[in-house]
Amino acid sequence: MSTTDTTALVCLPFAGAGASFFRPWAAHAGTELSIVPLQLPGRERLIDETPYDNVAEATDGLLVQTRKLLGERRRVALFGHSLGAVLAFELARKLVAEQGIDVVRLFASGSPEPADQRQRRATGLSDEDFLTRVEEFAGYRHAALEDPEMREMILPTLRADVAMHENYQPLADTPLDVPITALRGLDDTLVTTEEAAGWGKATSREFDLVELPGGHMYLTAIAPELLGRIRTAVR
Known part of the structure; x- marks a missing residue:
């Protein structure tokens, strides 16, 4: 199967x-x-770049990155988890308007629907209270946050990401003209079946x-099954 025949999973x-x-x-x-993973600024190879603090600016930048990474591929699905779900939702809107791009499905994972905002912020x-709350939201705490130097490096980006998510409002009030699959872990205590629905x-x-x-981070343990479900859905 040639590259142009595959579905790019952004x-x-x-x-x-x-x-x-x-x-x-x-x-x-x-x-x-x-698999087409997108990179947000403020981490990994973009560690020196200022992280986004709002979804509108983020999706503008992600659209530019997506165009470059897709190359000749024109059949696209999107997957995002938690914050990534709302970024994928807004990026899908932009890709639908791109000439020649066929957006076949959005996979929104570990997230309530876009207009449903989390009440506890x-x-x-403070740094410690912030990390405790984020651990509560995410269901786990990254080991790197226990190292003082790593924490100092990671915290500004994590704060920007969380603020971007917590301040998010849908950028349009019309439904997306793309099929959606919502995904959640059966034992997720953060996003209920009703919220995902x-x-x-x-x-x-x-x-x-x-x-x-x-649980909430189900995707860390069952990638083969998850990718199998995604393949079936976009086939």
């Missing part, structure tokens, strides 16, 4: 994460998918909800 990270999280997925993508808290209101096309084994 992947958007959760708060604090970088493109490297998705690179191992290539081993499970098969010949039908090609982390923005504005709310993504059905965000599309004018078909919608389905998939629940997979695990």
Whole structure:
């Protein structure tokens, strides 16, 4: 199967994460998918760049990056987890308007529907309280945050990501003209089945909800099964 025949799976990270999280997925993508991880500034190879603090600015930058990375590929699906889900949603709107791009599906993972904002916030808290709240939201704490030097390096980007997510409002009030699959871990205590099902209101096309084994960060443990579900959905 040639590169132009595959579906490019554009992947958007959760708060604090970088493109490297998705690179191992290539081993499970098969010949039908090609993994296209997007990199947000303020981490990994873009560590010296100022992180985005609002979704509108972020999706403008991500659109430019997506155009470059797609090359000749024209069939596109998007996957985003938590913060990445709303970034993928807004990026999907922009890609639908791109001439020659066929956006076949959005996979919104670990997130309530776009208009449903979290009531408890982390923005504005002291460093320790902020990290405790983020750990509560994410369901885990990255080991790097225990190292003082690494914490100093990571915190500004993590704060910017969390503020971007917590201050997000949908950039348009019309449903997305793309099918949506919402995904959540069966044991996720942060996003309920009902909240994930709310993504059905965000599309004018078909919608389905998939629940997979695990908690909020289910995707760290079951990449092969998840990629299998995605392949089936875009086939």
